[in-house]
Amino acid sequence: MSYSYTIQQHVYSFPDLKSVLAKASPFRTGDALSGLAAESNMERVAAQFVLSEIALKDFLNEAFIPYEEDEVTRLIMDTHDNVAFQEISGFTVGGLRNWLLSHEVDSQKLAKIAKALTPEMVAAVSKLMRNQDLISVAQKCEVITQFRNTIGKKGHLSVRLQPNHPTDDLRGVAASIVDGLLYGSGDAVIGINPVTDSVDIVGDQLKMMDEIRQRFDIPTQICVLCHLTTSLELLDKSPVDLVFQSIGGTEKTNASFGINLSMLQEAYEGTLQLNRGTLGNNLMYFETGQGSSLSANAHWGVDQQTCETRAYAVARHFNPLLVNSVVGFIGPEYLYDGKQITRAGLEDHFCGKLMGLPMGMDVCYTNHAEADQDDMDNLLTLLGVAGCNFIMGVPGSDDVMLNYQSTSFHDALYVRKVLNKKPAPEFETWLHNMGILDDTGNRLTIEPSHRLLKNL
Amino acid sequence: MKEKPSKPIIKDPWENLKEFTNARIALGSAGNAIPLKEVLQFKFAHAHSKDAITTELDVVALKKEMQSWGYPIWNVKSQASDRSEYLKRPDLGRRLDSESEEFLKKNDGTLDIVFVLADGLSAGAVNQHALPLLQLLLPQLQGYSIGFVTATMARVALGDAIGSALNAKFVVLFIGERPGLSSPESMGIYTTFAPRMGLTDERRNCISNIHKNGLDHQQASSLVGYLIRQSFAKKISGVDIKINLKDLLED
Numbered sequence: 098m099s100y101s102y103t104i105q106q107h108v109y110s111f112p113d114l115k116s117v118l119a120k121a122s123p124f125r126t127g128d129a130l131s132g133l134a135a136e137s138n139m140e141r142v143a144a145q146f147v148l149s150e151i152a153l154k155d156f157l158n159e160a161f162i163p164y165e166e167d168e169v170t171r172l173i174m175d176t177h178d179n180v181a182f183q184e185i186s187g188f189t190v191g192g193l194r195n196w197l198l199s200h201e202v203d204s205q206k207l208a209k210i211a212k213a214l215t216p217e218m219v220a221a222v223s224k225l226m227r228n229q230d231l232i233s234v235a236q237k238c239e240v241i242t243q244f245r246n247t248i249g250k251k252g253h254l255s256v257r258l259q260p261n262h263p264t265d266d267l268r269g270v271a272a273s274i275v276d277g278l279l280y281g282s283g284d285a286v287i288g289i290n291p292v293t294d295s296v297d298i299v300g301d302q303l304k305m306m307d308e309i310r311q312r313f314d315i316p317t318q319i320c321v322l323c324h325l326t327t328s329l330e331l332l333d334k335s336p337v338d339l340v341f342q343s344i345g346g347t348e349k350t351n352a353s354f355g356i357n358l359s360m361l362q363e364a365y366e367g368t369l370q371l372n373r374g375t376l377g378n379n380l381m382y383f384e385t386g387q388g389s390s391l392s393a394n395a396h397w398g399v400d401q402q403t404c405e406t407r408a409y410a411v412a413r414h415f416n417p418l419l420v421n422s423v424v425g426f427i428g429p430e431y432l433y434d435g436k437q438i439t440r441a442g443l444e445d446h447f448c449g450k451l452m453g454l455p456m457g458m459d460v461c462y463t464n465h466a467e468a469d470q471d472d473m474d475n476l477l478t479l480l481g482v483a484g485c486n487f488i489m490g491v492p493g494s495d496d497v498m499l500n501y502q503s504t505s506f507h508d509a510l511y512v513r514k515v516l517n518k519k520p521a522p523e524f525e526t527w528l529h530n531m532g533i534l535d536d537t538g539n540r541l542t543i544e545p546s547h548r549l550l551k552n553l
Numbered sequence: 554m555k556e557k558p559s560k561p562i563i564k565d566p567w568e569n570l571k572e573f574t575n576a577r578i579a580l581g582s583a584g585n586a587i588p589l590k591e592v593l594q595f596k597f598a599h600a601h602s603k604d605a606i607t608t609e610l611d612v613v614a615l616k617k618e619m620q621s622w623g624y625p626i627w628n629v630k631s632q633a634s635d636r637s638e639y640l641k642r643p644d645l646g647r648r649l650d651s652e653s654e655e656f657l658k659k660n661d662g663t664l665d666i667v668f669v670l671a672d673g674l675s676a677g678a679v680n681q682h683a684l685p686l687l688q689l690l691l692p693q694l695q696g697y698s699i700g701f702v703t704a705t706m707a708r709v710a711l712g713d714a715i716g717s718a719l720n721a722k723f724v725v726l727f728i729g730e731r732p733g734l735s736s737p738e739s740m741g742i743y744t745t746f747a748p749r750m751g752l753t754d755e756r757r758n759c760i761s762n763i764h765k766n767g768l769d770h771q772q773a774s775s776l777v778g779y780l781i782r783q784s785f786a787k788k789i790s791g792v793d794i795k796i797n798l799k800d801l802l803e804d
Contacts (some may be wrong), residue, residue, distance in 0.1 A: 126641045262574055269574035275567065276578035428731075429640045464602040464732050465640055465674055470595075493577025493587065493595065500733025502599075505577075510585035540582065545566040 098159060100151070102143040109143035115161045117151065118217070119400035120144035121224045123440055127388045127401040127431035134400075149191030149225055153182075156218050161407075162397045167348045168358050173215050173410045181213035190221045197222070197234045197451075204239045211413075211453030216346070216406040219448045223402070228440065228479070231447040235483040238450040242418045243377025244338065246284055246316045246523040248486055249455050254518040255487040256509045257419070257457070258283035261498035265292045267305050273492050274309060275549050280506035281513075281534050282490035284524035285419055285457065286339060286382065288320040292498060299323045300335045307336035313531070313549065316523035318374075318418070320382055325356055325364050332367050338374075339418060340364045341382045346407025349395030358411070365415045376523075379418035379455070385409070386423045387441050388431030401431060402441065406448045413454055419487065420449055421457035424476075426501055428463055435472030438462060442476050446485055457487035461503040470494070470502070477504055481512040488512070513538050562588050575735055575766075595734070602732040607636060608677040612703045615670055618684055619701045622691070626701040627660065629653035629715065633706040646708035649718065657702075657718035665697040666781065667721040671707035675729030678740040682763055682770065683727050689774035694781065709743050709757070716748030723784060724748045725777060730761060739764040742773065744780050746790035756791035758784075 100117055101110040111117045119133040121144035128134035135141035157177065162170045188196060196202060223231060241249040248255050260273030270289055277283050287310070289302050299321045306319040318338040321328075325342040342361065343354050351357055361381075368380050390396040390404035399407075405422065412420045422445035425438040432438045442458055449456030460477045462468035477488065494505040512518065519525050519538065528534040531548065532541050543550075565579040580591045587595075612628055619626040632648045633639040639646050649657070670683050691699070702715050712726035723746055730739040741761040745752060758780050763773045784790045 130642065130644070260576070262576070266573065269576070272567075272570035272573040273576045273578055275570065276565075276576075279565070279567070430643050433641065464599065464734070464737075465606050469599065491576075493580055493591065495577050495595065495598070495734045497574070497576050497733070497735050500731060500736065502734070505587065507580070507582060507585055507587045510582075514585055540563070540585075542563065543566060547566075550567055 098155065100147045102147045104139060104143055107139070109140050111144060111147060114151070114155065114159045115399050115403070117144050117148050118221055118224060118403050119398075121148045122400050122402055123224070125387075125401070125431065125437045125441065126429060126433040127391055130430055131391050131396060131401070133398065145225060148221055149189060151190050151221070153188050153190065153193060153218055154186055156215055156221070161217055161399050161403065162347055167397075169346060169348055169351070169407055169411060172358060172414060173407065176212070176414065177215060178212035181210055185210055185213060190218070191225060193218070193222050194225050194230065198230060202237065204237055207238050207451065208453065211451065214452060216410045216448070216452065217403060219451050220403040220406040223444050223448055226447070228443050231443040232479060232483040235447040235450045238484065240450060240453060240455045240486065242379040242455040244318045244374040244379055244418050245376060246521040247376060248285060248418065248521050250522070251484065252518060253521060254481060254485065254509070254513055254516075255285035255457075255521050255524075256282040256490040256506070257285040257487055258287045259290070259489050259491045259496065259503065260287070261290050261496055263292065263498045265298055265302070267301060270302065271305060271309065274306070276492055277490050277506050278315070278549060279533055279543055279547070280490070280510065281520060281528055281540070282506045282509055283315070283317055284521040285487035286318050286320050288322055288341070288382070290322045290499060294323045294327055296327055296330050299327055300331055303331065303335045303337065314527070316527050322382070322384070325360060329364055329367060332371065336373070337368060337371065339380050339382045340368050341384070343384045343389075344408050344411050345385065345389045345393065345395070346404040346411070347390050347395050347397060350390040350393045350404070351411070353393035353395060358414075361411070361415055379416050381415045381417040382419045383412045383417050384421055384423055385412070385445070386427050387445065388427040391431065392427070402444055405445060406452075409449050409452045409454055413452055417455060419457055420454045421459050421487070422446075422449070423459040423461065425462035425466060425468060426459065429466045432466070434467035435462075435469070435475070438466065438468055438472065439476045439479070443479060443483065446480055446483055450484075455486050458485055459489045459503055461489070461501055463501045473502070473504060477508055477512055478515070481516045481518065510538070510540070598734040598737070602734055602737045605675040605677050605729070605732040605737040608675065608680070610670065610672040610676040610703060610705055611680045612705070614680075615683065615703055624699055624701050625660070626703065627657060628703050629657065630704065631706040631708070631711050639706045643708055646706055647710040647714070649711065649714045654714070654718050657715065661718065661720040663698060664700045664719055664721040666694065666699050666723045666725060667702060667716055667719055668699065669702045669704050669707070669712045669715050669724060669726040671704040671711060671726055671728040673707060673728035673741075674731045675738055678729040678738040678764065679727050681738055682740045686763070686770045686774050689770055690777055693774070693778040710752070712743060713745060713748040713750055713752050716745065717750055722747065723781065725781070736762070736764045736767060739767060742777055744777065744784065744790055746784040746788060758790055758794055
């Protein structure tokens with residue numbers, strides 16, 4: 098269906114729904130690169146006016162990517178909750194924005210409609226929301242997941258401890274793990290990005306981390322962020338807590354990552370059978386990021402933020418423990434500067450939460466983006482206010498393997514302190530027992546004889 | 554009563570673990586924050602990396618040196634007009650501007666191997682590493698006809714456009730890599746057999762992380778020499794060429 102809007106005798110026309118969304122997107126370089134962005138500020142606002150008046154029902158009748166040609170579209174359409182949709186079926190996109198912000202809508206109500214919302218509806222409404230709206234509504238959502246601890250409760254903020262090393266040296270990785278634990282990080286997961294994605298190397302890393310976890314009885318989970326096929330090979334011989342995979346919002350994007358939905362299903366079922374979770378069985382860990390579909394030439398004329406939101410439909414099908422966007426990692430041709438990264442981070446967190454995902458964020462940037470630590474401080478604080486489930490913890494913010502900057506263990510202490518957030522409850526108890534943090538969240542003095550520093 | 558002087562910085566008693574990693578561990582803390590000395594060290598590294606991106610290829614010096622070695626050398630540029638456009642439009646950095654393309658086409662058909670010295674995201678890396686590496690590599694390549702091109706505002710795939718315009722059999726592209734805080738001047742090398750427009754990554758071989766704490770010139774030149782011999786023998790490049798350590802040692 099085509100749309101048009103007239104401003105001062107100028108008629109702005111949009112051939113279909115996906116072009117309305119693309120043109121309504123706040124400006125970012127990736128949409129300009131793909132040629133999908135609005136060509137003027139006026140065209141953008143015209144698209145936003147049009148979008149505000151489109152009925153949510155219309156999204157159920159117009160596939161952005163053909164049903165026959167894309168398994169992500171099929172997943173979205175086939176799992177749409179029509180019963181829950183009745184509550185919001187009368188809304189336009191603009192009406193949905195106002196309703197989400199209203200006081201009558203609370204966590205329970207948002208949880209009830211999560212599966213009534215398609216990713217395209219969620220992306221659409223986010224484009225009509227200011228940053229403060231994205232924060233207000235996300236803050237109302239509460240998405241709790243469990244494996245060996247409880248992540249995502251209101252008032253809590255968890256950290257993935259990211260102890261990467263440029264040559265996968267086990268002692269080097271262990272040194273960063275100890276550093277992170279002694280700063281109170283690691284409750285979301287202790288997760289290594291391997292340099293070399295091989296069964297032997299990943300198996301050794303899992304074994305080493307599992308030994309540390311067991312020796313100190315740490316209520317958390319471990320993961321090596323290798324390709325899903327590597328994890329599958331390791332299921333019967335190594336301590337696989339979580340299965341990691343990068344995912345995208347189109348079948349072709351996922352093909353570029355070397356996966357499809359049935360492979361995800363196989364990994365999910367295989368890992369469930371290991372039954373390693375003690376409190377719960379959320380065991381998938383997904384990473385996403387705006388721009389991946391464009392980068393893989395797999396976007397079908399859909400803007401990068403809508404492609405990203407479609408990836409969340411893939412994620413939620415597998416009851417993940419953790420999902421995060423790696424928002425500033427992709428580079429300035431997709432998100433140019435601190436402003437664009439900040440906006441995208443808030444969008445991704447909001448969209449994921451609204452769809453019912455345990456959303457975290459890699460608050461990060463590369464050196465060729467126009468961004469610095471001040472931009473990261475801002476985004477970190479905003480996401481803390483928005484109720485982000487977890488962030489990354491990298492020693493001194495400097496990932497010496499991936500060559501980019503993320504949040505540090507110190508940053509996690511900062512955001513917990515200023516916003517009065519606590520670690521995952523089970524992990525918090527462990528930190529007290531280990532003499533790492535006091536009950537106000539301040540670090541205690543660590544003696545050279547501390548248990549974690551002995552016999553390593 | 555006199556108050557004890559306060560000591561706002563708490564040190565971490567695990568500095569000994571630094572011997573196992575160059576990650577920024579055991580930084581200590583001031584409140585919850587990183588102590589200022591470490592904050593400034595980080596800013597220093599970031600400034601170095603940011604500056605690396607805007608460094609320029611030293612075309613004059615490279616040209617002079619290559620000519621003194623007796624090789625033909627041409628200068629070209631991509632369609633990206635400045636750094637800002639270069640960062641936002643990777644597609645333009647993969648295409649030759651029309652003047653450069655016409656110019657190269659006048660010189661086509663004579664080369665086995667064209668070496669492209671490209672700025673990429675850290676021209677300083679190429680200024681620093683290209684010549685010493687070539688001094689080790691070129692003596693291994695007797696019998697091949699060789700030429701050089703310097704390329705500015707260049708992405709990796711510009712090598713294919715250059716190789717194709719010159720109708721060369723093989724392209725070796727030296728390019729500045731995305732700078733990291735611990736490796737602001739890192740060079741990568743990409744090789745392609747039978748270069749033409751539109752080839753994708755799986756048709757290229759890559760050697761990365763050539764920098765002062767990474768791969769050294771000797772190691773990198775051996776690897777490139779090996780890739781060149783493998784590619785000319787098998788008439789292919791990319792995923793079908795595996796770097797076999799045993800072959801390499803015997804090579």
